[in-house]
Amino acid sequence: MATPRPATADQAAFREELLQAGLLVESGVDGIYGKGERFEQARLGIDALLTRTAGAHGAERLRFPPLLPRRHLEDSGYLSSFPHLVGTVFSFEGGETEAKLQQERASAHEDWSEFQQMTDLALMPAACYPVYPAIAARGRLAPGGVFVDAGGSWVFRHEPSGDPARLQMFHQHELVRIGEPERVLEWRNEWAERGLAILRGLGLAAELDRASDPFFGRGGRILAASQREQQLKLELLVQIAGPEPTALASFNHHHDHFGISFAIELADGGTAHTACLGFGHERIVLALLRTHGLDLETWPEAVRRELWRD
C-alpha cells in the first residue's frame, strides 16, 4: 500500500474546516470523501459551466462510465508512465470453499487477495482515455478532426494524501481535441486562454504555467524533463493551501502518442495528433471555497450567476 503523503498544517486545517462545515464527509481513507449538498451544488455548477462553454465552441458530448476496459489501459502506455497510480479491478473467483475462506479472512481483516483475480476492467485513470479508441473505431477522421467533451467523469489515482485537494477519486472534466497537428496546437493555445478566462470569471486568481507529470522512476525524470522542455503540459494554477499553488486544470499535448497507440487516422491517411484539457471539479470547488468562503450564499453575485445560470 502507498504511504499517505502528509498534509501541511494549513492543508490539514482547511480539511478540518471542510469536514466541520459538512462540505466533505470523512470515509476513513485519505483522499476519499463524500460530499455534502452545498459542495455538490457548486460542483454541478462547474460541470454545467464547462459543458455549456464546450458546447458553444462545437464540442460533441460523449459520456463514459468510470471504468476502462483493461485492454485500452494496456494499449495507452499509462502503465509505463504511471504504474504507481493505477487501480485495477479484481473480483472473486472460486468455489464454496474459497468463498468461505475469503469471508473468514476478510472478517478478521487479514489478507484475502489470493481469492481475487484480475478482471477485464481498470479504474479510469484519466477521463480522456476512452475517447481515443471510440474515435478510432469510427474510421478515418473528417478534415478538421473532432472536439469531444467527455464530461466530468470519476477518475482514480492511487496517491493517498492528507491534502484535501489531492483526492484518490475525483471528477475530471476532459475536453479532447483530435486532428491535424496544427489544428490541435491552435486548439490548445485557444483553450489555454479560455480556461484562464473561465477560472478568472469565477473570481479565482488563476495563472497559466508549464508543468510536468509525476512520471514513475528514473526514466520518468527524462519524460518529465522532455515534457517541460517541449511545453507539452500546461497547468492553470490557484493557491488553495500548502507551499505551492494547486493545478485546477491541465493541458496535455500528446503529439502522435495516442494517434499511434490507437491508430487514429487523419482524413489524408496521416496519424492524428491529440491534446486534452482536464478540469478537476473538486479542486475548482475547493479554490472557490477558499477564495469566497464556505458559505455559498455569500459568494459574489457574478460568480453565482456563472455557476447557476440555468
Place this chain on the structure above:
Amino acid sequence: MTPVTRGEIRQVLRDNARLPVDPESLRDDADLFQAGMSSHASVNVMLALEDAFDVEFPDRMLKRSVFESIDGIAAALQELEMEAKAG
C-alpha cells in the same frame, strides 16, 4: 571513445529506440528525436545503455539532450567512465 563503442551504442539503439530507420544510416551527430525516437523510447534506450555498459546515469544526466545523438550518448558514457576511474 573507440569507434567500436559507437557501434555498441548503435546496437542498443537498434534494439530499443524503435527508429523507423537503421541506426547505421544515421550520422554520429544526427538528432535521434528528429529521426523518430519518442520520449518513451528514449527511456528504454537509457535503461538498455545502463545494462550494456554497466553504468548508472546520475540524475543530472536524466534529460532529453543527453540522449539526443550518438555523440551525446558517447560523451555521457565517457564522462561516467572517467568518473569511475577517478573515483
